[in-house]
Each structure stands twice: as C-alpha cells, then as structure tokens.
Amino acid sequence: MAPHHLLILSAVLFAMGVFGVLWNRGAITILMCVELMLNAANLAFISFARQFDQADGQIYAFFIMTLAAAEAAVGLAIVIALFRLRESTDVDELNLMKW
Secondary structure, rough: OHHHHHHHHHHHHHHHHHHHHHOOOOOHHHHHHHHHHOOOOOOOOHHHHHHHHOHHHHHHHHHHHHHHHHEEEEEEHHHHHHHHHHHHHHHHHOOOOOO
C-alpha cells in the first residue's frame, strides 16, 4: 500500500475522532474518540517510518500505545467514579470543579 494512502486514511480517522469529541456528550464515547485520534497518529508514524526506512516512527507509535493504555485506564476509572457519584456520564452535567 502506498504511503499517501495510509496518510489519507490516518487523516480521515483523526478527523472522525475530532468530530466525535466535539459532537458527542458521553464521557465514554469521548474517550473512545480520543483513542481513535491516537491510533490515527500511530498510523501516520508507522507510515512515515516505513517510507523512510527508519525505526523512530515505530518507537513513537509504541510510546503512544502505552500512553493510550494509561489514558484509557485512568479515564475509565474517573468515568466510573463520576457515574457512581452523579449517575450520569454526560459531560455537560458534570460540574464538580465549579464553586
């Protein structure tokens, strides 16, 4: 597969993630869209690493995967705690940090 096809796919996936973050109000859906954006960045890094025969892009993709795993674990723990407290995952209803 040509690198520009992979970069186009990466851009489309990233745009879908951004649209999902801006459009949806559920916290779990927003976390899934952030994961989609991180995977789109991984695809771009891997595509550039393959095109230029460098291992740097693969190393960056590995670091992004570990970051995504940590983000998913911490994010889901926060969502579960907020759901137990407020019984809703709607981000518009969450105003715990306001005075």
